[in-house]
Amino acid sequence: MLVVTxxxxxxxxxxxxxxxxxxxxxxxxxxxxGPGSRSHACTLHLLTPDARITGVVMGKDGKSTRVVESPEExxxxxxxxxxxxxxxxxxxxxxxxxxxxxxxxxxxxxRDSETSPVKAIGIxxxxxxxxGTEWKAFAMLWQDASPGKPLPERYLHDPK
Amino acid sequence: MKxxxxxxxxxxxxxxxxxxxxxxxxxxxxxxxxxTTLDELIKAIDAGVSGPAGxxxxxxxxxxxPEARLSPIAKAADGSFEPHILTIDGWIEGVKxxxxxxxxxxxxKVSSDVYGHVAHLWSTYELRLNKPDGEPVRGINSIQxxxxxxxxxxxxxxxxxxxxxxxxxxxxxx
Numbered sequence: 272m273l274v275v276t277x278x279x280x281x282x283x284x285x286x287x288x289x290x291x292x293x294x295x296x297x298x299x300x301x302x303x304x305g306p307g308s309r310s311h312a313c314t315l316h317l318l319t320p321d322a323r324i325t326g327v328v329m330g331k332d333g334k335s336t337r338v339v340e341s342p343e344e345x346x347x348x349x350x351x352x353x354x355x356x357x358x359x360x361x362x363x364x365x366x367x368x369x370x371x372x373x374x375x376x377x378x379x380x381x382r383d384s385e386t387s388p389v390k391a392i393g394i395x396x397x398x399x400x401x402x403g404t405e406w407k408a409f410a411m412l413w414q415d416a417s418p419g420k421p422l423p424e425r426y427l428h429d430p431k
Numbered sequence: 432m433k434x435x436x437x438x439x440x441x442x443x444x445x446x447x448x449x450x451x452x453x454x455x456x457x458x459x460x461x462x463x464x465x466x467t468t469l470d471e472l473i474k475a476i477d478a479g480v481s482g483p484a485g486x487x488x489x490x491x492x493x494x495x496x497p498e499a500r501l502s503p504i505a506k507a508a509d510g511s512f513e514p515h516i517l518t519i520d521g522w523i524e525g526v527k528x529x530x531x532x533x534x535x536x537x538x539x540k541v542s543s544d545v546y547g548h549v550a551h552l553w554s555t556y557e558l559r560l561n562k563p564d565g566e567p568v569r570g571i572n573s574i575q576x577x578x579x580x581x582x583x584x585x586x587x588x589x590x591x592x593x594x595x596x597x598x599x600x601x602x603x604x605x
Contacts, residue, residue, distance in 0.1 A: 319513075319514070323500075323587075325575075325577075325586060327547070327548045327549050327577060329548070333580075334580060335548050335577075335578075335579070336450055337450070337451040337496075337498075337577065338449075338450055339449040339450070339451065339498060340449075369571040369599060369600065370591055370597050371512040371591055372504055372571055372573055372589055373573075374551055374553055374573045376544045376551050393546075394544075394547075394549060396544070396549060396550075396551045398573050398575060398587060398589045400504060400512060400513065401512060402511045402512050402513060403510060403511040403512055409514055410575060410587045410589070412549050412575045412577070412586060412587075413549070414546060414547045414549045416547075417547075420547055423546070426546065
């Protein structure tokens with residue numbers, strides 16, 4: 272896994288750096304969109320080496336489980352689905368920044384393609400660090416919306 | 432992200448990624464402030480941080496999930512910025528080095544986003560040493576919190592202290 276990660280990070284020179292925090296979710300989507308078999312170098316490039324991705328998953332009994340992944344585990348999931356395609360867009364985002372720290376909280380929408388039915392929506396919350404050159408995510412916390420608890424209206428659209 | 436079912440199966444088979452089940456949400460000890468709401472969580476953070484540097488930190492520990500990280504952003508020797516990642520034990524040891532100092536921390540302006548069991552609190556803090564009305568140092572706390580079924584707990588705090596040449600913007604001040 273470490274060797275694969277090193278190779279992927281070495282391929283990251285073609286990835287667009289995020290110098291403006293307001294570009295982050297667009298660049299993130301660009302990195303995630305595509306077939307599972309694509310290179311994941313750009314996704315890894317957007318994460319610090321010690322980044323952590325935590326999903327809160329609700330069981331049918333209403334109890335929650337936290338699923339904690341490293342960057343390598345996060346992209347490894349896509350790699351295990353090479354024939355699937357992924358398409359995401361951002362319905363709403365909130366950005367706060369102070370010098371080298373920022374947070375981006377966004378509502379994601381997942382489809383197989385731009386014209387496919389919606390498969391999932393939910394919230395992703397990114398903590399980011401500006402290392403002096405570019406913004407990278409240090410932590411990402413997400414939860415899918417569930418039919419019994421829809422997202423509030425204010426999270427479904429950006430203000431006009 | 433719709434990846435959770437496969438993630439759970441995958442984790443069950445190979446032992447990764449890490450899972451933290453919350454089948455038995457933890458009750459807050461009677462002596463510690465409740466954190467059933469995010470407002471209470473903010474007050475509990477202030478209470479957990481504030482006090483003599485060497486005080487008992489049982490309630491601060493209770494605020495944190497087992498895998499929680501407390502990470503100030505620091506400038507590296509090469510001029511870049513990076514997180515200095517601490518566990519609660521590392522944070523407590525760091526605070527103890529302040530000796531006999533008494534800390535007074537207040538979150539003075541907080542904005543939040545919350546859905547379900549996840550929340551973000553973007554908070555301006557003021558920290559005073561030894562005098563509750565002394566001149567504060569300030570900074571920004573970026574806080575990720577998770578609701579475990581009974582109470583809110585901290586997953587990550589990433590913060591940056593204010594410097595004289597980089598004042599906290601007015602929009603983040605009371």
